[in-house]
Amino acid sequence: MAFWPSVIVATPAHSGVGASLTYRSELLLAPGALVRVPLGSREVLGVVWDCPTQPPEGLTEAQTKAVASVLDGLPPLNGSWRQVVRFAAQYYQRSLGEVALAALPPQLRELGNDQLARRLKRRAKALASAAPAAEPDTTLARPGGHDLSAEQAEALQALATATAPVLLYGATGSGKTEVYLRATQQVLQAGAHTQVLVMVPEINLTPQLEARFRERFEPAFGAGSVVCLHSGMTPAQRLSSWLAAHTGSARIVLGTRMAVFASLPGLRLIVVDEEHDPSYKSQEGARYSARDLAVYRAKVESEALAAGAAALRSGPPQSPLPGGEGTGEGEGEKPRCHVLLGSATPSLESWHAADQGRYVRLAMPGRIGGGSLPRLRLVDMNHQPKGAVLAPPLVAAMGERIARGEQCLVLLNRRGYAPVLACHDCGWKSGCPHCSAYRVFHKLDRTLRCHHCGFTERVPRACPDCGNLDISPVGRGTEQIEEQLAGLLADVKRPDGSPARVARMDADSTRLKGSLEIQLAALHSGEVDVLVGTQMIAKGHDFRRITLVAGINADSALFASDYRAPERLFALLMQAAGRAGRDAAQSGAAEMWVQTWYPQHPLFATLKKHDYPAFAAEQLIEREQAGMPPYGFQALLRADARTQQVAQAFLNIAAEQAAGLPLRDQITLYPAVPLTIQRVANVERAQMLVESASRGALQRFLSAWQPVLHGCRSAPEARGLVRWAVDVDPLSI
Numbered sequence: 001m002a003f004w005p006s007v008i009v010a011t012p013a014h015s016g017v018g019a020s021l022t023y024r025s026e027l028l029l030a031p032g033a034l035v036r037v038p039l040g041s042r043e044v045l046g047v048v049w050d051c052p053t054q055p056p057e058g059l060t061e062a063q064t065k066a067v068a069s070v071l072d073g074l075p076p077l078n079g080s081w082r083q084v085v086r087f088a089a090q091y092y093q094r095s096l097g098e099v100a101l102a103a104l105p106p107q108l109r110e111l112g113n114d115q116l117a118r119r120l121k122r123r124a125k126a127l128a129s130a131a132p133a134a135e136p137d138t139t140l141a142r143p144g145g146h147d148l149s150a151e152q153a154e155a156l157q158a159l160a161t162a163t164a165p166v167l168l169y170g171a172t173g174s175g176k177t178e179v180y181l182r183a184t185q186q187v188l189q190a191g192a193h194t195q196v197l198v199m200v201p202e203i204n205l206t207p208q209l210e211a212r213f214r215e216r217f218e219p220a221f222g223a224g225s226v227v228c229l230h231s232g233m234t235p236a237q238r239l240s241s242w243l244a245a246h247t248g249s250a251r252i253v254l255g256t257r258m259a260v261f262a263s264l265p266g267l268r269l270i271v272v273d274e275e276h277d278p279s280y281k282s283q284e285g286a287r288y289s290a291r292d293l294a295v296y297r298a299k300v301e302s303e304a305l306a307a308g309a310a311a312l313r314s315g316p317p318q319s320p321l322p323g324g325e326g327t328g329e330g331e332g333e334k335p336r337c338h339v340l341l342g343s344a345t346p347s348l349e350s351w352h353a354a355d356q357g358r359y360v361r362l363a364m365p366g367r368i369g370g371g372s373l374p375r376l377r378l379v380d381m382n383h384q385p386k387g388a389v390l391a392p393p394l395v396a397a398m399g400e401r402i403a404r405g406e407q408c409l410v411l412l413n414r415r416g417y418a419p420v421l422a423c424h425d426c427g428w429k430s431g432c433p434h435c436s437a438y439r440v441f442h443k444l445d446r447t448l449r450c451h452h453c454g455f456t457e458r459v460p461r462a463c464p465d466c467g468n469l470d471i472s473p474v475g476r477g478t479e480q481i482e483e484q485l486a487g488l489l490a491d492v493k494r495p496d497g498s499p500a501r502v503a504r505m506d507a508d509s510t511r512l513k514g515s516l517e518i519q520l521a522a523l524h525s526g527e528v529d530v531l532v533g534t535q536m537i538a539k540g541h542d543f544r545r546i547t548l549v550a551g552i553n554a555d556s557a558l559f560a561s562d563y564r565a566p567e568r569l570f571a572l573l574m575q576a577a578g579r580a581g582r583d584a585a586q587s588g589a590a591e592m593w594v595q596t597w598y599p600q601h602p603l604f605a606t607l608k609k610h611d612y613p614a615f616a617a618e619q620l621i622e623r624e625q626a627g628m629p630p631y632g633f634q635a636l637l638r639a640d641a642r643t644q645q646v647a648q649a650f651l652n653i654a655a656e657q658a659a660g661l662p663l664r665d666q667i668t669l670y671p672a673v674p675l676t677i678q679r680v681a682n683v684e685r686a687q688m689l690v691e692s693a694s695r696g697a698l699q700r701f702l703s704a705w706q707p708v709l710h711g712c713r714s715a716p717e718a719r720g721l722v723r724w725a726v727d728v729d730p731l732s733i
C-alpha cells in the first residue's frame with residue numbers, strides 16, 4: 001500500500017508555489033511529522049500536512065517522488081502548532097511553507113536522522129546528570145518568592161478562572177513579574193507535562209528576568225527545565241532549546257517574539273510581558289504580531305484541550321492528544337491554556353478589547369511596599385538659559401541626589417554625539433550618499449555613521465564642499481549628554497567623598513557580548529551615579545536606588561505625523577518613570593523630570609496623574625472618530641525599487657488591478673507615497689495604505705489581491721522593482 005503525503009517545504013514568500021507538494025511514501029505518516037524530501041536537485045526539510053491513501057486527482061505515481069526519510073526520533077508537530085502556523089500564513093499573507101519552516105530552528109533543516117538521534121541521546125544524558133539526585137520536588141513545598149500582596153493574590157485567582165485573555169494592567173513596580181512566576185508555578189504543579197511560554201520584548205535587556213525564572217524553578221524542576229529562545233542565540237543553542245520544548249523536557253520557554261511558534265505539546269499558559277512593546281511585531285518576512293498570535297494560540301490550545309478532555313471522558317482516546325495524559329487535571333473542570341498580557345501602559349488594542357469585555361482586565365494600581373509613583377516635574381525650556389541642553393534646575397537636582405547616594409537616569413532617544421555635522425559657511429551637511437538621511441557624528445571613534453544603511457567614514461578634517469575647517473555638530477545624542485553631564489557634575493561628591501560618575505548605555509556601548517550585563521551590574525552595585533541612555537535603559541529593569549529619571553528631548557514625538565506617536569511617548573515616559581522609586585522607602589523622593597517647550601500639552605496633564613485610563617480613553621475617542629485602529633483595520637502594500645517612480649508605479653498598477661476584486665467596495669486604497677525616509681541603501685521605498693472598517697473584508701480582499709500582486713510584478717512599468725510586501729496591522733503608517 002502506498003500513501004501520498006502532502007508536505008510543506010520552505011517556499012519563497014511570493015513564489016506562487018502551491019501550499020504543499022505531494023510525495024509518495026510506503027508508510028503512513030502522521031500529520032506534523034518531520035521529513036526530508038527531494039526538491040529539485042536538493043533534499044530539504046518538510047512538514048507532513050496530510051497523508052491520504054489516494055494521490056490527488058491527475059497525479060500519477062511516476063510524477064511523484066518518494067519521501068527520502070522521516071525524522072522518526074521526533075514526535076510530530078501537534079495540531080495546535082499546525083493551526084497557529086496556518087493561521088499566521090493566511091492572516092499575514094505569506095506562504096504556508098515560509099511561515100512553517102521559519103518557525104523551526106534553522107539547524108533542524110540540516111540534520112539527518114542519525115545526527116538528530118545522536119543529539120537527542122546527548123541531551124537525555126545531560127539532563128539525567130543535571131537533574132537533582134532526589135526525585136525532583138515538583139510539589140514545591142517551599143516555592144520561594146514573596147508573600148503575595150492582596151492585588152497579586154486577586155489577580156492570580158482571577159487568572160485561574162478566566163475564560164478569556166487576561167490583560168494585567170499593573171503599575172510599574174506593582175509586582176507583575178511575581179504574578180507571572182506564581183501563575184507559572186501553578187501550571188507546572190498542575191501536571192507532569194505542562195508547559196509555560198513567557199514572552200518578553202528583548203530578552204538581552206533584562207537578564208534579571210531570566211535569572212528570576214531559573215532561580216525559582218530550576219531547583220525543583222531540574223537544570224534543563226527553563227530554556228530561552230531568541231535570535232541572539234547560536235543556531236546550536238536554538239536547536240537545543242527547541243528540541244527541549246518539543247520533547248517536553250523543558251517546562252518553561254522564555255523568549256522573544258519568535259518563541260510564539262515554539263512547539264510546546266503541554267502548553268497551558270502564555271505570558272506576554274510588556275504587551276504594548278512594538279518589538280512584538282516582526283518587521284521582515286511574515287510581519288506577524290507575536291502578541292496577537294499568542295492570543296490566537298491560547299484559544300486554539302484551549303480548544304484542543306477541551307476536545308481532548310471530551311474524548312477522554314467518552315472512551316479511550318483515538319490519538320494521543322497534546323499533554324492529554326497524566327496532566328492530573330481534575331474531572332469536570334475544563335482545561336484551558338491561559339494567556340496573560342501584562343503592561344503598565346497596555347496597547348490601545350488590548351485596552352479596547354478589555355473595554356468591550358473580550359479580554360478580562362485585572363488592575364494592580366499599587367506599588368509593592370506601598371511606595372508612590374514618581375512625581376512629574378515639567379521643565380519649561382522657554383524659561384531656561386539660551387542654548388542650555390540640560391536645564392540648570394535639573395542638573396542641580398541630580399547633584400543633590402548623587403550627594404545623598406541616590407542614582408539618576410537620563411533618557412535621550414538618539415545615540416551618537418550629534419545627529420548631523422554641518423558647515424556653517426556653505427551649508428554642507430553630513431548626508432548619507434546612499435540614503436535620504438543624515439549620518440550621525442560619533443565623537444568617540446570620530447566617525448560619521450549612517451544608522452540606516454551602516455555606511456561609515458572617518459570624520460573629514462574640513463568641509464568636503466568648501467574646505468572650511470570649522471565644521472560642527474548640530475543637535476545632540478547620548479555621547480554628548482554623557483560628556484556634558486560629566487562636566488556639569490564634576491564638582492559633585494558622593495557620600496564617601498569620591499567624585500560623581502556618569503556612564504552611558506545604548507546600542508553602541510553594548511555592542512560587545514557581555515558589555516550590557518557589565519554596565520547593568522555597575523548600576524545595580526552603585527558604581528555609577530548617572531546613567532545616560534536610549535530607551536533601552538527605560539525597559540523593565542528593577543533598579544533599586546534610582547530616584548530621578550529625566551527625559552530630555554520628548555517634544556519631537558508630541559508632533560510626529562505617526563498617529564501612534566503619543567501612545568509610544570506616553571508608554572516610554574511611564575516606563576522610564578517606573579525605574580524611579582522602586583524601593584518604597586525612597587519612593588517619596590522619586591521624580592520624573594521632562595524637559596519640554598510645550599508644558600501645556602494635554603499629554604503631560606494625564607502623565608502627571610499617571611492616569612493611563614484617561615489617556616487611553618482620549619486616544620480611543622480620537623481613533624474612533626478617524627476610523628483608525630482598533631476601530632478600523634489597515635494593511636500596507638510596500639514596494640522597493642531602483643527609482644521612486646517604479647516603486648509607485650507598481651503600487652498604482654496594483655490598485656488599478658484591484659478593481660472588481662471581492663469586497664473592493666469595502667476597501668479604501670490611498671495614493672502611493674514615499675516613506676518618510678524614502679531612500680535607504682540606494683533603494684527607493686514607497687507604500688500604499690489599505691483600509692477597511694471590517695477586518696474580515698480586509699482579509700478577504702488581501703487574499704484575492706495576492707495573485708494579482710504577483711502578476712503586477714511583471715508589468716513593464718514595474719521593471720526595476722526590488723521587492724514588495726504586504727504588512728497587515730502595520731505599527732506605523
Ligand code: ADP
Nearest residue numbers: 146147148149172173174175176177178368542
Ligand atoms: P513590575 O514587573 O510590575 O514592574 P516586579 O515584579 O519587578 O514589578 O516587582 C517589583 C519589586 O517588588 C521586585 O523587586 C520584586 O522582587 C518585589 N516584589 C514583587 N512582589 C512582591 C511581594 N509580594 N512582596 C515583596 N516584594 C515583592
Ligand code: ZN
Nearest residue numbers: 423426463466
Ligand atoms: Zn562648507
Ligand code: ZN
Nearest residue numbers: 432435450453
Ligand atoms: Zn545610509
